[in-house]
Amino acid sequence: MVKLPSIHIGKLSLLLAILVWLALLFVDLVRLFGMVNEIDSGISDEITWILEILFFFTLYGFYSYSIGKNIQSDFLNLLWRGASTGIFATGVAILIELFYFSLGDSKLGSEPFLKNFFYHVNFALTTIFLISSALLWKHLILYQKSKQVVKQWQAFEFAMLVAMFFVFFNKNNFDYSFFFGMVILLVISAVLSGNLKWIPYLTFKEKWKSLLFLFLILICLGYLFRRFMAYSEAETYQVNLTDNLFLMALFGFIFIYAIFSFLVTLFNLPTSSVFEQKLTEAINFQRLSQSIQPGENEEQVLDILLDSCMSASYSDAAWIEINSEEQKIGTNQLRFLDEAAKEELSELIKNQKAATDWASSDQPETLQSLTLRLSHARFESIMLVPLVINKTAIGRMVLCKEVRDGFNKEMVNIVTTFVRQACIAVENHRLLNQAIQNERYQEELKIAQRVQKALLPTKLDHPDSFSICAFSKAADEVGGDYYDTYQLDENRYVLIIGDVSGKGTSAAFHMSQMKGIFQSLIQLNLSPAQFMIKANSALSKCLGKNHFITASIFLINIAEKKICHSRAGHIPTLFYQAGTSKSEFMLFDGLGLGILRNKQYENHVQEKTFSFETGDLLVLITDGIVEAKNQKGQQFGFERIRSLVEIHHDKSPAEIQNQLIDSLHLFVGGDRMIDDDYSMMVVKFN
Amino acid sequence: MLRLEKSTENQSEILSLFGEVDASNSVILDEAIQDLVEGGAQSIIVDGTQLDYISSAGLGVFMSYLEDFNDKGITMKICGLSPKVYEVFKILGLDQLIPIYQDRASAAAK
Numbered sequence: 001m002v003k004l005p006s007i008h009i010g011k012l013s014l015l016l017a018i019l020v021w022l023a024l025l026f027v028d029l030v031r032l033f034g035m036v037n038e039i040d041s042g043i044s045d046e047i048t049w050i051l052e053i054l055f056f057f058t059l060y061g062f063y064s065y066s067i068g069k070n071i072q073s074d075f076l077n078l079l080w081r082g083a084s085t086g087i088f089a090t091g092v093a094i095l096i097e098l099f100y101f102s103l104g105d106s107k108l109g110s111e112p113f114l115k116n117f118f119y120h121v122n123f124a125l126t127t128i129f130l131i132s133s134a135l136l137w138k139h140l141i142l143y144q145k146s147k148q149v150v151k152q153w154q155a156f157e158f159a160m161l162v163a164m165f166f167v168f169f170n171k172n173n174f175d176y177s178f179f180f181g182m183v184i185l186l187v188i189s190a191v192l193s194g195n196l197k198w199i200p201y202l203t204f205k206e207k208w209k210s211l212l213f214l215f216l217i218l219i220c221l222g223y224l225f226r227r228f229m230a231y232s233e234a235e236t237y238q239v240n241l242t243d244n245l246f247l248m249a250l251f252g253f254i255f256i257y258a259i260f261s262f263l264v265t266l267f268n269l270p271t272s273s274v275f276e277q278k279l280t281e282a283i284n285f286q287r288l289s290q291s292i293q294p295g296e297n298e299e300q301v302l303d304i305l306l307d308s309c310m311s312a313s314y315s316d317a318a319w320i321e322i323n324s325e326e327q328k329i330g331t332n333q334l335r336f337l338d339e340a341a342k343e344e345l346s347e348l349i350k351n352q353k354a355a356t357d358w359a360s361s362d363q364p365e366t367l368q369s370l371t372l373r374l375s376h377a378r379f380e381s382i383m384l385v386p387l388v389i390n391k392t393a394i395g396r397m398v399l400c401k402e403v404r405d406g407f408n409k410e411m412v413n414i415v416t417t418f419v420r421q422a423c424i425a426v427e428n429h430r431l432l433n434q435a436i437q438n439e440r441y442q443e444e445l446k447i448a449q450r451v452q453k454a455l456l457p458t459k460l461d462h463p464d465s466f467s468i469c470a471f472s473k474a475a476d477e478v479g480g481d482y483y484d485t486y487q488l489d490e491n492r493y494v495l496i497i498g499d500v501s502g503k504g505t506s507a508a509f510h511m512s513q514m515k516g517i518f519q520s521l522i523q524l525n526l527s528p529a530q531f532m533i534k535a536n537s538a539l540s541k542c543l544g545k546n547h548f549i550t551a552s553i554f555l556i557n558i559a560e561k562k563i564c565h566s567r568a569g570h571i572p573t574l575f576y577q578a579g580t581s582k583s584e585f586m587l588f589d590g591l592g593l594g595i596l597r598n599k600q601y602e603n604h605v606q607e608k609t610f611s612f613e614t615g616d617l618l619v620l621i622t623d624g625i626v627e628a629k630n631q632k633g634q635q636f637g638f639e640r641i642r643s644l645v646e647i648h649h650d651k652s653p654a655e656i657q658n659q660l661i662d663s664l665h666l667f668v669g670g671d672r673m674i675d676d677d678y679s680m681m682v683v684k685f686n
Numbered sequence: 687m688l689r690l691e692k693s694t695e696n697q698s699e700i701l702s703l704f705g706e707v708d709a710s711n712s713v714i715l716d717e718a719i720q721d722l723v724e725g726g727a728q729s730i731i732v733d734g735t736q737l738d739y740i741s742s743a744g745l746g747v748f749m750s751y752l753e754d755f756n757d758k759g760i761t762m763k764i765c766g767l768s769p770k771v772y773e774v775f776k777i778l779g780l781d782q783l784i785p786i787y788q789d790r791a792s793a794a795a796k
Contacts, residue, residue, distance in 0.1 A: 501742035502709050546716070546750035548742075550778060569778040591779030595749045604782055623742065633738075635770070676741070 010069070013061035020058055024051040025120045032116055049167050052241055056164055059128060063135045075198050076206055078140065079213035082133045086220030089125035093227050096122060119231060123241045126224045130250040133217065137257045141195040149195055156188045156253075163246040170245070178245055185249035186256065193260040204272045207265050214262040221258065225251055277312070281414055284308035288421040298426045299333075305422040306333055306397065309385070312418065313411040315399040317341075317379065320387070322395035337400070341378070345400065348374050349382065358384060364393035369416050371407045380404040383412065385419050389427050445477040445505075452478045452508055455515050461485040461493060465558045465686055468495075469653040471661065472679035479677035480507025481622050482514050482551075486522045491559040494522055495681065497620040498551035499570065501592075503677055506544065513542055514549055528553045528566030529607040532593065536568070536605075540597035548594040552620060556612075556683075563618075564609045568593045571623050572638075576645050578615025583642050583649075616685045617656070619645055624678025625660075630667050640667070653682035687711075690718050696794055699727040704736040707744030716747045723751075728760055731793050735766035745778055752783055761785075765793035 031043045067078075096118045103109035142153060163181060170178055202210060228242045228251075287304055302320055310318050317337040334342060349355045349372065358370045370384040379400040387395045397419065401407065452474075462468045462485065472481050480500030487493050498514050500507040517538050521531055531553055539549060550570035556563050565573070569592025572585035591604035612618075621641065628636040641660065648659045657680060668674055688711040689704040699722045707715055722730055732748075734740075748762070755762055765787040767775065775781045787793035 499742070501746045504709075546712075546743075546746035548746060548749055548778075550742075571777060587777065589779065589782065591782060592749075595752070595779065596783065597753065604779055627739075627741075 010062060010065045013058050013065065017055060017058035017062055020051055020055045021120070021124050024048065024055060025117065027051060028116060028120065029113060032112060036112065045171075046168070048241070052167075052244070053164050055124075056127065056131065056246065059131045060135070063132045067132075067135050067139060075140065075143075075202065076209055076213070078136045079210050079217075082129075082136045083213040083216040083220075085129045085132050086217050086224075089129040090220040090223050092125050093122050093224060097227075120241075122227060122231075126228065126242075127247065129220065129224065130247060130254060133254045134250055137254065140198050140261070141192055141257070143195075143198045145195075149192075152188070152192055156185075156192055159185055159188060160246060160249065163249050164244075166245045181245050182248060182252070185245075186252045189249070189253035189256045192253075193257045196261060196264050199261065199265050199268055200272075200275050202265070202272070203276060204269070207269055207272055211262060211265055214258050214265070217258050218255070218262065221251065221255055281308070281312050284312070285418065285421060288418060288425060290425070298429060301422050301425050301429075302333060305418055306335060308418050309397065309399060309415045310335060312414045313383065313399055313407060314401070315383075315406075316402045317400040318398060320395060320397045322387075323393070345374070345376060345379065345382065345398070348376055349384070349398070355384065359396075364388045365391045367393065369412050369419075371405075371412065373404060378402060381406040383407045383415065385415055387419060387423055389423050389430070448505070448508065449474075449477045452511070455512055456482070457484055461487040462683075463491075463493065463558055466556070466683055467653050467686065468681065468683045469657050470679070470681040471657055472677070473674075474503070474508075474677045475624070475673070475675050476504045478505055478508035479503055480511045481624070481677040481679040482511045482518075483620070483679055483681050484515065484518055486519070488522070488525065488555075491557055493556045493558070495554040495556065495618075495620065495683065496551060497570065497573075497622065497679065497681055498549055499622040499624075499677070499679075501546075501548050501550075506547070507677070510543060510547060510549060513539065514551070527607060528555055528564050529605050532566050532568045532590070532605045533602055536593045536596070536601045539594045543594040548592045550592045550623075554618065554620075561613070562609055562611050564607060566590065566605060566607045568605060569595065571621055571626055574617075574619040574621070574638075574642060574645055575610070576617035576619070576649055577613070578617075578649065579613055581646065581649070583617070583645055585638055585642070612685050614685055615649070617645060617649055617653075618681075618683040619656070619660075620681040620683075622677065622679045624674060624676035625664060625680060627676060628664055628668050628674045628678065631669050631672070636664060636667055653684045656684075657682045688714055690714065692718070692722070695731075695790075698729040698731050698794055699725070700731050700733055700790070702733040702736065706739040706741075707737070707747075708739070708741040709743040712741070712743040712747050715744060716750075719747065719751060723754075723758075723760065730760065730762045731790060732762065732764045733766050733790055734764055734768075734771060735789075737767065737771055740771055740774055742778075745774065745780060748780060748784060763787060763793045763796070765790050 027043055027047055031048075034040060034043070067081075099118075100109055108114065138153060142149060163185060166178075166181055199207075199210075228247075232240055232243045284304070285308075288301065288308065306318055306320055309315070318335045319337070319342055320333045337345075352372055354370060355372060358367070361367050364386060365388055367386040367388065369386070372382050372384070374380055374382055379402055381401045381404055383399040383401075385397040385399070386393050387397060399407070399415065456470075456472055460468045460470060468485070470483050472479070472483060474481065480503055482496070482498040482500070484496050485493065486496075496518055498511070498518075500510040500514065514535075517535050521534050521538070524534075526534060532551070535551070543549070548569070551568045552565070552570040552573055553568075554563055554565050554573075565586065567573075567586070567588065567590035569590060572587040574583050574585050576583035586608065588608060589604060589606050591601060595601075596604060619641065625641065626636060626638060630636075640663070644660055644663055645656065648656050651659070660680065660682075664674070664678075687705040688707055691702040691704070693700045693702070701718060701722065703715070719730070748764075751762065754760075763785045764775070766789050767786060772781070772786065775784070775786060785793075785796070787796070
């Protein structure tokens with residue numbers, strides 16, 4: 001396969017254009033040679049016309065390609081391209097004219113071949129200028145195009161195409177048909193020239209520059225047109241190239257659009273500052289609506305806000321004040337006035353009833369901006385704008401102007417919009433920070449959860465004579481339930497279960513205190529009641545005012561087969577006796593720890609001793625199990641626990657425990673959470 | 687849900703509780719009692735006839751005033767508790783510290 005080199009359309013069409021022009025020149029010179037020597041060269045006019053049309057096409061191809069490639073270039077660049085081409089064409093034309101002027105009536109001055117050559121040069125350059133300008137105009141006309149404009153342009157291009165071939169029909173005469181075609185093309189040009197949407201986007205300075213360029217284009221156009229007219233009056237050229245409807249219409253089109261653009265740009269000069277202002281506002285708005293980037297803070301947003309609002313309302317001075325309870329943002333941002341002047345103005349504002357009413361509004365989210373007149377030496381009007389974040393007014397912005405009634409409705413609107421946007425940005429920023437902080441708290445809670453889990457024993461002390469298992473589940477990440485075991489000596493073991501009032505983090509802290517107290521006091525070889533009294537006295541000093549702990553403690557002597565039990569406000573423990581197959585909750589007096597924080601507590605704690613036999617069960621629970629509710633609001637209660645234990649008494653502690661927990665979940669309902677901490681410890685004597 | 691009603695009867699401030707007292711609303715109960723104390727109440731009767739449930743946090747509220755009331759000579763009585771709620775008081779041992787009565791009349795009489 002032969003790979004064709006990729007064709008460069010721009011270069012190719014330029015090359016073709018030059019070739020066609022040379023051919024055109026050659027054909028015309030040959031014809032002229034024939035006429036001078038009175039020989040019929042046999043070259044008809046049509047060949048010239050065809051070559052001329054080909055020249056137009058190739059140029060059109062070249063320029064539409066080269067302008068299309070630089071489509072991003074701005075309007076000034078486009079205008080400069082047109083102007084520079086025009087200046088070049090005009091410059092060459094002027095040089096040719098000067099050349100002939102200097103020759104005067106010499107022989108060379110009337111040499112027909114040279115004249116014809118220069119005529120072709122002029123024709124080519126002018127055509128280049130016209131076609132390139134027309135394509136530049138196309139670019140400008142189709143800026144922010146609508147379907148309708150595109151259709152209009154296509155119609156114009158089609159009419160121009162027809163105009164190119166018009167020469168065959170008309171034979172280059174200025175007859176009625178020529179004028180008729182000209183009028184049609186000019187009307188379309190005028191319609192198209194209404195599309196000047198690019199002008200408002202020029203800045204003030206750019207408008208002046210474009211005026212200059214348009215002026216240059218118009219001058220060049222005028223001069224070149226005059227030259228063309230001069231050529232068509234002189235009858236020295238056998239085949240007139242320039243009295244062409246296409247070229248004449250192009251002249252008209254470029255002239256009309258240039259003059260329209262020139263005038264519109266000129267009259268737009270005074271309003272360009274307004275347009276620039278609107279554009280700045282749009283950019284400011286965008287800056288404000290971008291959420292606060294990491295590393296930036298709210299102060300920077302307020303900075304942008306203040307600057308944007310000042311420029312939007314042409315304020316002479318301004319400040320932002322933040323309510324004292326809002327310490328997150330640095331207060332008092334002042335612009336173009338000092339602290340003393342600010343105090344002065346604040347005092348004046350305070351004296352106005354409208355302002356005090358405004359400030360004391362109890363619905364900040366519906367609060368509107370307020371404009372006031374002031375009798376101040378410098379500032380005569382001010383505008384108060386509330387800064388409302390999350391439905392609370394965090395402060396206000398005050399804009400000051402030296403003229404009376406300086407704030408119009410548009411300014412109030414745009415400033416209000418700016419403020420709203422800035423407040424949303426600040427609000428989002430705060431929410432994001434909050435989310436990050438929450439994330440951190442969650443992380444901390446997870447750590448707390450791990451730490452707390454480590455507080456519960458993984459291995460429960462017990463001899464072969466009884467088996468034991470335990471379980472605890474917190475309603476939140478951490479909870480207030482506690483259980484533990486301790487081996488006093490070979491025959492004596494201690495079990496404890498406890499429950500801190502309330503739940504969550506505060507309960508978890510107290511639970512860890514309880515662990516510390518148990519592990520220290522139990523080593524003192526205290527009786528259960530003595531333990532409770534000491535524990536109460538210790539906890540009295542560390543529990544919060546309305547917190548208490550309930551606990552049950554069991555001292556098991558496996559040698560004597562006796563259990564000594566004391567209860568401090570805790571849920572009674574279920575004791576199942578295998579001998580009678582009966583169970584009971586052991587309820588007797590015993591006040592919770594931390595309720596009575598004095599010596600009196602001793603009177604409220606008791607001790608019970610009882611014997612156990614093989615097959616007996618102890619089921620220690622916390623109130624989370626008893627008080628767990630089902631959908632109907634019924635509590636799990638003591639009776640369900642009792643009957644479940646009686647049914648499953650012959651199973652191992654772990655199996656009994658699982659039975660109880662499964663039944664509990666079933667009772668509460670599959671998906672529902674038990675909203676309190678719940679724990680249990682099951683002991684079975686072998 | 688917890689609803690509170692206050693009334694005065696024979697120099698006693700009656701605080702009637704409706705619904706449930708748990709960790710989320712025990713603060714409301716605390717504030718109500720605080721208000722009564724600040725209002726100079728010398729005798730407070732808490733009517734728990736319509737009280738369905740009280741959690742340990744709710745009990746903590748009553749507990750926290752025991753010492754304070756002792757010092758100031760304010761009497762607090764509880765009356766009309768349902769068996770289930772009374773059981774909670776009893777298990778914790780609060781029945782030994784706060785006089786609990788069958789109904790409002792017997793509470794006021796003593």
